[in-house]
Amino acid sequence: xxSLKSALAKPFAKRIYKKIQKWATHPIENQRxxxxxxxxxxxxxxxxxxxxxxxxxxHEDFVKRVPIRDYEDLKPYVERVVAGExxxxxxxxxxxxxxxxxxxxxxxxxxxxxxxMPSHIEAARNAILMYIHETGNAKFVDGKxxxxxxxxxxxxxxxxxxGRLSGIVxxxxxxxxxxxxxxxxxxxxxxxxxTKVDKIVEETLPENMTVISGIPSWVQMYFEKIQQKTGKKVxxxxxxxxxxxxxxxxxxxxxxxxxNLIGRKVDSIELxxxxxxxxxxxxxxxxxxxxxxxxSGIFYEFIKADEFFEENPKRITIKDVExxxxxxxxxxxxxxxxxxxxxxTVEFTSTKxxxxxxxxxxxxxxxxxxxxxxxxxxxxxxQEATANTNIRVSEFTVAPQINPNEGLPxxxxxxxxxxxxxxxxxxxxxxDESLQEQNSYYFDLIEGKxxxxxxxxxxxxxxxxxxxxxxxxxxxxxxxxxxSNDRKIVERFC
Numbered sequence: 018x019x020s021l022k023s024a025l026a027k028p029f030a031k032r033i034y035k036k037i038q039k040w041a042t043h044p045i046e047n048q049r050x051x052x053x054x055x056x057x058x059x060x061x062x063x064x065x066x067x068x069x070x071x072x073x074x075x076h077e078d079f080v081k082r083v084p085i086r087d088y089e090d091l092k093p094y095v096e097r098v099v100a101g102e103x104x105x106x107x108x109x110x111x112x113x114x115x116x117x118x119x120x121x122x123x124x125x126x127x128x129x130x131x132x133x134m135p136s137h138i139e140a141a142r143n144a145i146l147m148y149i150h151e152t153g154n155a156k157f158v159d160g161k162x163x164x165x166x167x168x169x170x171x172x173x174x175x176x177x178x179x180g181r182l183s184g185i186v187x188x189x190x191x192x193x194x195x196x197x198x199x200x201x202x203x204x205x206x207x208x209x210x211x212t213k214v215d216k217i218v219e220e221t222l223p224e225n226m227t228v229i230s231g232i233p234s235w236v237q238m239y240f241e242k243i244q245q246k247t248g249k250k251v252x253x254x255x256x257x258x259x260x261x262x263x264x265x266x267x268x269x270x271x272x273x274x275x276x277n278l279i280g281r282k283v284d285s286i287e288l289x290x291x292x293x294x295x296x297x298x299x300x301x302x303x304x305x306x307x308x309x310x311x312x313s314g315i316f317y318e319f320i321k322a323d324e325f326f327e328e329n330p331k332r333i334t335i336k337d338v339e340x341x342x343x344x345x346x347x348x349x350x351x352x353x354x355x356x357x358x359x360x361x362t363v364e365f366t367s368t369k370x371x372x373x374x375x376x377x378x379x380x381x382x383x384x385x386x387x388x389x390x391x392x393x394x395x396x397x398x399x400q401e402a403t404a405n406t407n408i409r410v411s412e413f414t415v416a417p418q419i420n421p422n423e424g425l426p427x428x429x430x431x432x433x434x435x436x437x438x439x440x441x442x443x444x445x446x447x448x449d450e451s452l453q454e455q456n457s458y459y460f461d462l463i464e465g466k467x468x469x470x471x472x473x474x475x476x477x478x479x480x481x482x483x484x485x486x487x488x489x490x491x492x493x494x495x496x497x498x499x500x501s502n503d504r505k506i507v508e509r510f511c
Contacts, residue, residue: 023155030149037143037300040312041370045336052076052316055349058132063105064094064355076318080332083356085320085347088125091357098353099126101175106353107132114174115182115292127292129185133352136313137182137295138189144262144286144298151302152284157260160227163199163217164262165235168206182292199224210235210491218242226255230262232496233271234412238482240278250280264288266496267375267396274409274435289375293359294350297373306365306372311335314351319344322362323389325379332356340365343391345379362391381500383428385417386467388459390428392499394452399432402447409435412481415500416507418472425469428452431510433476445473476510484509 040047056073059065068082088095091106098105099114111128129137149155166183173179187205190198200217207213217239229236240251247254261275261283268275268285276282289297289307294315297307309317317335322343324330332347346363349355360380363373377392384390395415403410413432421427430448438444449470453460462468484506485491498506 023158026146026149026155026158027153030146030155033143033146034150037147037308041308044311044371045334047311048316048335051312051314052079052349055314055316055351058351059107059353059355061104062107062353063097063102064353068355076332076334079349079356083349085332085356085358087358087360091354095126095128098128099174099177101177106355107351111177111352113171113185114177114179115185116179117182117292125292126179127182128352128354129182129292130352133294133314133350134189136310136315137186137290140295140298140310140313141186141262141288141290142191144288144300147298147300147308148260148284148286148302151300154259154284157227157257158197160197160257161199161221161224162197162228163221163226163230165214165217165231165239166205168208169202170206182290199226210486214239214242218246222247222254225257227257228260228262229255229258232265233263233268233275234266234496236261236263237271237274237278237411240275244278251278252280252283259283261285262288264290267393269400270396270410270413273403274411277409277435289373291359291361293354293357294348294352296346296348300370300372304367304372306367306374309335309371309373311371316349318347318349318356319363320347321345322379322391335368335371338365338368338371340368343376343393364393377499381498383415383417383500383502385419385502386426386462388456388462388468390415390452390456390459390500394455395430395499397455398448398451401451402444406438407436408438408444411435411478412476412497413499414481414497414506415471416504417502418504425466427469428471429507430471430473431476431507432473433478433481437475441473441475445471448473474507474510480510 056070060070073079073082094106103110106128107130111130113129114126115129117125117127166187167181169184169187171178171180200220204213204216204220207216243251243254252258263285264287287299287307295310297309300308318332319338320330320332322345325345341364343362343364346359346361348357348359360378362376362379364376366372366374382389382391399410411433413430415428415430418429419426453463463470481497485495485497
C-alpha cells in the first residue's frame with residue numbers, strides 16, 4: 018500500500034526537476050546573473066569598498082580588482098566579522114559560522130548568511146527528489162533515515178551561532194522528516210565518535226532503515242559495528258535499506274568493501290557539500306559526475322591545476338572549461354567569500370549540463386620529483402588493480418620515500434586491507450602500471466630511472482582509525498588525505 022507521504026513525493030519531485038532544468042539549460046546566463054547580483058549586493062561592504070566593486074561591470078574587471086585568496090589571506094576580514102563588526106564581507110552579520118579544522122590555519126570560521134543557508138538545505142533535498150523523479154522509487158520516504166554527522170550543539174559568539182556545518186544543518190531538517198530521522202537528538206550531541214557510533218547502532222538496529230548517509234569511511238565504521246554485533250550482513254539486518262547517500266570523498270575505493278558489508282548492491286547518490294557552499298549533487302544514476310549548482314548564490318571560476326602555482330594563472334568561467342582537465346575551483350558567494358580557493362580540484366565530465374567530479378585537493382598531491390600525482394589518479398589505480406579480485410581495501414594513503422636505505426626513491430603506499438592479496442608485489446606492479454598510464458610525468462620518471470616502482474606497506478587493522486583519533490579527527494566530516502608531499506602522516510606506520 019502506497020503511503021500519502023510517498024505518493025506526494027513524486028509530484029513534488031517532478032516540480033523540482035522542472036525548476037532545476039530551467040537553470041541547468043541556461044548555465045552561462047544564470048552565472049552571469051549570479052555574478053551581477055553578488056557584486057551589486059556587496060558594493061557597500063568593507064570588502065566591496067576596498068576592491069572598488071562599484072567599478073566592476075564584468076569578469077575581467079573582477080579579475081583585475083580581486084586577487085585569489087585562501088582562508089589565511091581572507092583571515093583579516095573574517096576576524097573582524099568574528100569580532101562582531103557588520104557589513105565587512107557581506108551585508109549585516111552572518112547568522113552562523115561553520116567551524117572547521119584547517120590543516121594550516123588552525124580553526125577556520127566560515128561565514129553562513131541568511132542568503133546562503135537555504136542552498137545548503139535545498140541541494141541535499143533536491144538530490145533526493147531528482148533520484149525519485151528518475152527512478153520512480155519513493156518507498157524509502159516511509160522508512161527511517163540516518164545521517165552520520167557532527168554534534169548539533171551550537172555556541173554563540175558576538176551574536177553569531179557557531180558550530181560544525183553538519184550540526185548547523187541538523188537544525189533545518191523539515192518537519193515531514195523529523196519522525197523518520199535517526200539518531201535521536203541526544204545521541205547526535207555525543208562528542209566522542211566511538212561512543213556515538215555505538216549508541217547509533219543500538220538505536221537503529223530495531224528500526225526499518227531505508228536510507229543511510231554520511232562520509233564513506235565513517236559509515237564503514239558503523240556498518241562494521243552492526244556486523245560485529247549481529248553476525249549478519251547489513252542488508253540482512255536492514256532489509257529495506259536501498260539508498261546510500263554520501264559525500265566528502267570518492268566512493269569507488271570503498272564500493273567493493275561496502276557491497277561486501279551490505280551483502281548486495283544498493284543505489285547511491287553523491288553529494289558535494291562544504292562549509293563554503295553546497296556545490297553539486299548527482300542528478301542521474303547512469304551519468305558520471307554531479308550537477309554543478311549554478312543558481313545558488315555561488316559564482317565559479319576555474320584555473321588549470323598545472324598552471325595554478327604560476328605568477329598570474331588564467332582565471333576562466335564555466336563557458337570556457339574543457340572536459341577532462343584538472344581545475345582548481347575558485348568561488349565567490351553570498352556568504353561573503355570572494356575569489357576564494359577552497360582547495361579542491363575538479364574535472365568536468367559534461368558541459369550539457371555542467372557536471373563535475375572532485376579529483377583531489379590542490380595541496381594534497383605528490384610532486385616530490387616533479388610528477389604531480391593527484392588523488393583521482395591514485396584512487397583509479399587502486400580501483401583498477403583490485404577490480405575482479407577478492408582483494409578489499411579498507412583505507413590507504415600515499416607518501417614519497419625520498420631517502421630509502423637502498424636503491425632509488427619511490428612512492429610508498431600505506432594500505433589497510435580487509436582481504437589481503439596473495440601476492441603484494443603483483444598488486445604493487447598493477448597499481449604502478451595504472452599510475453604510469455594515467456600520469457605521463459610519473460611514467461617518464463620510472464622510465465628514466467629517477468624513481469623505482471612503488472612499494473606497499475601494510476597497515477594493521479584499525480590503524481588509520483587510531484591515527485585519526487590520535488590527531489583529534491575521528492568521525493564527523495574529517496577525512497584521511499589520500500596523498501601527502503611529505504611523510505608526516507605515515508611516520509607512525511613505518
